[in-house]
Amino acid sequence: MDIVVTFPGNKKVRAEYNGFTIDSDQSKIEGGDGSAPSPFDLFLASIANCAASYVIYFCESRNIPTGDIRLVQKIDRDEESGMLKKIRIVVELSEGFPEKYKRALLNSVELCSVKKNIITAPEFELSTFTKK
Numbered sequence: 001m002d003i004v005v006t007f008p009g010n011k012k013v014r015a016e017y018n019g020f021t022i023d024s025d026q027s028k029i030e031g032g033d034g035s036a037p038s039p040f041d042l043f044l045a046s047i048a049n050c051a052a053s054y055v056i057y058f059c060e061s062r063n064i065p066t067g068d069i070r071l072v073q074k075i076d077r078d079e080e081s082g083m084l085k086k087i088r089i090v091v092e093l094s095e096g097f098p099e100k101y102k103r104a105l106l107n108s109v110e111l112c113s114v115k116k117n118i119i120t121a122p123e124f125e126l127s128t129f130t131k132k
Contacts, residue, residue: 013039048073050114051089058108062101068094
């Protein structure tokens with residue numbers, strides 16, 4: 001599984017993966033054009049999107065409408081380092097959501113594969129290659 005990344009100009013980055021193009025940029029404050037989310041913003045959004053997907057799967061399997069459900073991800077950072085300290089996910093349920101499913105819904109959200117891969121971090125290997 002390869003993700004091929006190119007550099008279309010200034011601080012923009014374009015990742016091609018599985019038939020999709022994912023653009024990122026840096027904010028104007030960081031010298032970019034602010035034309036797309038930053039890579040870190042995409043990382044944070046991937047956690048929320050993954051968790052939300054599990055909400056959809058859970059609700060669909062029980063014929064529970066999702067139109068009035070929202071998921072809010074809240075980020076706490078360490079003041080000194082700026083590193084993530086805590087990620088809180090709140091699922092705002094619609095009125096009438098069955099009480100008996102609330103704990104099971106959260107158990108489902110716990111299965112998010114993005115979260116699991118953060119908790120069980122992969123090994124990183126870096127290298128260079130000169131094209132001929």
